[in-house]
Amino acid sequence: MRFGNDGPISSSRMVRRRKPLPEDHKWKAKSRWCVGGHTDPDTGSLTTYSPTPQGEGMMAFMQTSLNLGHRFSFTDVRNAFCQSDKLVRPRGPIYASPCEGLGLPEGALIAIDVPVYGLDDAPAAWRTTVVRHLIDEMGYVRNLVEPCWFMKFEESSEGKKKNVSQILLEVDDFIVTALPSHEAEVERRLRERFHFGKWERNEAEYAGRRVRVLHDRILVDQGKYIREQVRPVPLEKTRKQDKKSPLLKEEFEMLRSCIYKIPWLAKESRPEMAGLASIMASRLTVATIEDVMTVNKCVNHLNNTADRAITLWKFVPDEMSFVVVTDAGGITTRPGEEDEMGLPVDATQGAWAVIATSHLPTGRERVKGSLLAWRSSKLKRKVFSSFGGEAQAMLQGINEVDWLQVMVRDAVIHDVQLRDWRNSLSPHMLVLRGECQLHGRQQQCSVTDAKSLFDCILKENPQGRQDRKAALELAIVVKDLQETRSFVRWTPHQKNIVDSLTKIDPLKGNGAMEDFLKSGILSLVDVKEELENRASDPRFRRRSHSASVARLLQEHQNDYMTLWSTLIWGNCEVVLEVFGGLLRAIDQRDM
Template sequence: MNSPITVSPQVAFRQERAAASATSTEAEQVLPPESAAANALGSSVGVSGLRAEGVEEGYGPVRRRLSAKSSPMLLRPQGMLPDDFSDMMQEVDSRGTKREASTEPAETASSKRAAPTPDASPEADESLCVQANAVDLFSSAASFETLVINHVNKRAAKEVPATGNPLDVQPLVDEAKLIEWNTIESRHAGRIVFGREAEDVRKRFGHRIMGSRFVCTWKQEEDAPRRMKARWCLQGHLDPDLRTKALAGDLQSPTLSQVGRSMLFQILASNKWTLRLGDIKGAFLASGALPAQYKPLYATLPQGGIPGIPSDALIEVLGHVYGLNDAPSAWQRTLDRALHEAGFERSRLDPCLYFLRDEGRLTGVYGVHVDDCATGGVGEKYEQALEMLKGRFEFRKWRLGDGDFCGARYRQNPQTFEITMTQESFVDKIRPLRMTRRRAQERHSPLTDEEVKCLRAINGSLNWLSSQSRPDLATQVSFSQQSFPKPTVNDALAANNAVRRARQHRQLSITFRSIPLPGLAVLCHSDAAYANGRDGATQAGYVIGFTDRSVDEDKVTAWSPAFWKSYRLPRVVSSTLSAEAQALATASGMAEWTLLLLSEAIDGPCHLRSFWSVAAKRKSVFVTDCKSLFDHLMSRSAPTLDEKRTALDIVILRESLQKTQGSLRWVPTDRMLADAMTKESADALDMLRACLREGSYQISDESTILRWRSDEKERRKLLSQSKVSTPADDVHCEPSC
C-alpha cells in the first residue's frame, strides 16, 4: 500500500467538507468551517487517506509532525478501518475549542491512571490525536438513549418473534417450528397430549406443568446460506423438581478450562496432528429419557403454538430438552460414557479433556465444550474410536484444520501444523460508550444507572476477549472492573480506550507452536506493581506458556501462551518485595497445575502420591524481575525478613521450586512479559505483542545482563566527564525478544 500524502489541516478539512456536501447537505450544517471540529484538528495534524465514493480503502492513518531537539519526524500509527476513524473523530480532544470552566476537582494520580494514554512510545503519547477524553463533537445535544443505543452489539443473531412477523418471514418461522418439533418427536423427547387426556392432566398434575417458548433466530453457518432456526425451550425456573435436582448436584456441568484447551491445541501442534472440529446436533436430546423420579412432567404450548396442533393441547416431556436445568449434566454424563466405551480416558485434572493411548503411548486427544469438540490423533485405534462416536451421535459437518470452537476461530498451518486462534469477528462487535463533550468533561462525576449498565456490558465483552485471546487487554479490563461499585466518567473513558486498543490490534492472535513433545516445558512469568491501583492496592499478574526446555540454556526458543491473568493482590503489602513474593506464590500454583496436566497427558496417569516424581521430569522455569526476591530464593539461609508473611511466601516458593525441580531466573523489567499484566506501559505492551507475533522468547544470562548494565553505567560516567562520544561499535546491546 502506497504511503498516504499528508496535507495541511485546512486543506484536508475543505476536501472532506466538499466530499460530504456532494452526498448530504446536512453535513455542511453540522460541520461549518468555523465550528469547533475545525479547531479540534489542531494546527499540526494532517489527515491522510481521505475516502472517496467507490474506493474500497478506508481512512488511512492520522499523522502528526513532531519536532524536538532532533530533526522533525513523522509518526505513523497503525492503519484503521472507517469505523475506527468515525469513532476516533467523535472522541477527539478538541484542544482548540473554548470550554466552560470546570468545577471538578483536580485529578489525582489514581484517576490519571484510570484513563491511560493510548499505547505508543512515550514520545508519541502526546502526538496521537486519539485521546482518552472521549467526546462527541457532532451530537452534543442528543439524548442519552440516542448516544448509548449502539454502545455494544452483543449478539450476532437477533431473536425473531414467534408470531406477528412480516408475510415473507412468518412462513419461515412456522417451518422452523415444525422442523424442531419433528426432531423432538423423533428423539422420543416429547409427545402431544390431546383432548380429555390433557384435561385430566391439568386436574391431576397441574403442579407439574411448566411453561415453554420457541427461540427463533437467523442461523448463519459456514459455507451455507442463512436460515431460520427455532428451538423449543422449557422455562427452567418453573421446574417442580428444581430443589431436588440442586440438592442432588444435577445442576452442575463442567466445561473445558482455558488451561485444558491450551493443552489440547499444544499437543496437536507438537505431535503435528490434524485439527478436527465438530459439533453434535441435538446434543441434549441424545441424553436419553428422564429419570423416573422426575416423571411425569408436562409443558404448555409455546406462545404462537405449534403449526397443526390445537391450542388446548399439552406436551409431555419424556427426555432432556433444552431449558431443563439438569439437561447439561445429563448430556455430560452421556458423552462421558460414550468416550469411555470408545477407549478414551478422562483427565483427573480437567473433566472435559480426554486422552487415548495405545500400549501406553498417547495417540489421541479429545476436548469437549458442551456439544462442540476439538480432537486429533493418529493410528488405527484413534480412527476406530472416532467412528464409534460418529455412530453413537449425529455430528454435523466435520471441519479439518479450520473452524470455530468456543467462540474463537482456529486455523492450522498445513506445513508446520501450528494452530492460530483469533477473535477478530468478536472484536468488531464491541462498541464504546458514547458521551457528549460536556459529559466527558465531568471526569469525577459518578455514572448514571444506564451508563453503569453500559459499562458492565463493555466490561463483560472485554473480559471474555482478554481472557481468551488478548492478554494485552488484561490490565485495562482489570482496572475497569475494580472501578465498581461506583464507577465515574473517568472509568468509562478508560473502558472506551480499551475498546479502541482492542480494535486497533484486532488481528493479534494466539499461536500454538510446533514444539517437540519430548522437550515441552512450562515457562512462568510473574510480576507485581506496588501500590499502583485504587486506594493503594497492588496490581499483580502472570503469564504461563509452553516452550522448549532449552530456554533455560539462554537460547531463543518457540513460545506458546497458555494462560494469563491480571488481578489485584488480595492481601495488602508493605513493600515491593512483599508484593512480588505474593504474586509469584500465586503464579507458581497455576504453573504447578499446568505442569501436572502436561505430565498426565504425556506420561499417563499415576498415583497422586507419586505424581510429582513423574511430573518433575518435565522442565519448568520461573521468571521474576525482582532482584531482591531472586536473591532471597537463591539463598540457602532462612528468611530473616521483619515482614513474616513475606517470609512465609518465600518459604512456600522454595518448596514449590524444590517440588517441581524448577529453575528460577531473573530478567530485567524490559524482558518481563508479565509487566504488561500489572501496568499500562507502552513498552511493556509492545514487548508482549512482539512475543505473541514472533512466537519466541529468550532469557539472557543474569551475570551477563548485570555486567552490561555496569559497563553502561561506567560509560555514562566517562561521557559526562569527558563529553566525548563513544563509537557505536563499542556499545553493548542486549539481544531482543
C-alpha cells in the same frame, strides 16, 4: 404425544434468535422449543452441574494434540440434548403444555421422554450420556484435573502407553483429535451414536474463538467478536476536557457494558488486556472521564489488532518445557474503591503467565513459546512491601505451572498418581524481573529484583521480620522449587512480558507482551552481559515505555544485521535459524 394428565406439567415456549455465522455480521434465524425448567416440580432434587473446559485447559489440550501429531476436527452435535439417554425421574414421567408455533391441537400434552432445552438437568444428563459412551463404549479415560478432556491410549511396541486420540467437550461442541491411523475409526464410532450438524477439519469457530491448525502451529483469535461487539464509549468533546469529572448515568451504563466485554477477551485470547479488566472491575463505581478515555484507547487498539492471534507451536512432547513469568506492581487507587468484602482495595496488582517452550532458554537464546495461561488480579493478601507482593505473585505462578504439568503429563504419559504427582513433573522454570548477580547451581537458578527475596531463595531459609506472612509464602516457594527441581532466571524490567498485565493502561507497559504475541518468540538475557551493560550504559537501566520499546527495536535490528552478516560471511546454520525467526515474526505481524 400423550393426552391426559398422569404426571406433572411444565410450561414451554418457542425461543427465536439470531445465530451468528462464521462471517462477520452474518447470522441466520433459529427457533428452539424450550421447556420452562422453573416449573419442573423435581428441580430442587436434580443433579444440574455440568462442567465446561477452562481456557487454560483448552489451550493445553490443543498444545498436547499438536505435539502428538494428531489431526483436528471441530464438531457440533445437532439437537444435542434430545440425543441423550432416556430421562428417568423419581416421581414418574413429566409433561409440557405446547406453545404457539407447534401446531398441536388444544388440550394436547407433550411427554418429555428425553432431556430438552430448558430443563435444569438437561446439560448434566447430556454430559452423562457423552461421558458414558466415551468411557464405556470407546475406551477413553478422563483427564485427572480437566473434567472435559478425554484421552484414549494404546500400548506401543515398546510397551509404553501411547495417546492415539483426544476429545474436548464444550457442551455440544467437540474438538476431536486423533492420529492419522485412528482418525477414521474415531469418527465412525462417534457418528454411530450421535448425529452431528458440522464436522470441520483444521479451522473453525469454537467456543467464541477462531482456531486455525497449521502443520507446525495453531492460531487462536477472537477477531470476529471484537469487530462485532467491542466499541468505544462515545464522549462529547467538551467532556474530555475535564478528566477528573465523574460519569453521567448514560456514560456509566455504556462504560459498564464495555468493561463487561473486555474481561472475556482478556481471559481467552488478549492477555495484554488482563490488567485493564481486573483493575477497572473494582474501579467502575468511582470511574471518571479519564478512565473512559483509557478504556476507549484500549478498545481502539483491540479493533486495530483484532486478528492478532495467540500462537501455539508444535514441540517434541518429551522436550517441551514450561516457563512461568511473574510480576507485581503498585497501582493508584481512589477513595471509594472496595473489594468484594467492602474493604479498601489493595494497591498491589499481581500477574503471571505460563509459556510452553521447545526447551529451557539459556542466555539470550530465542526460543519458540506458546502462551498457555495468564492472569492479572489483586493480590489475595495485602502486603507491606514489594518483597511480599513478588512472593505472592511467584507462588500463584508456581501453583498454575504445577496444575498444567499434571494435566499435560496425564495426557501424554498417563502415569500421574494423586499421592505422588510431584515426582512425575518435569522441571519448570520461573522468570522474575529484577537486577542482581546471577548465582547458579547445577540445573537451578534463583534470581529476583528484591534483594531480600533473592537472598531467601538462595539460602533456602526464608526470613523476614517485617512481613512474616510473606516469609511463610516464600518458604512454600522454596520447597516447591526444591521438590520439582526447578530453577529461576532473571530478566530485566524491559524484557518482562507480564509487565503490562499489572497496569490499567497496557499500552504504557514495556511492550514485551506485544512483541511476544506478534512473534511467538521468547528471549531473556545473558545476566553477566546485561549487568555489564547496565553498569556502562544508563539506557539499560531506564524503565520507561519509550526506553523499553527502543530496546526491543534495537534487538530486532541486531537480528537483521546478524542475518546479513551471515549471508555475507557465511554460516548456514545461523542463517536458517535467524531467517526462520524473522519470517515467523513477519507472518504474525501480517495476520
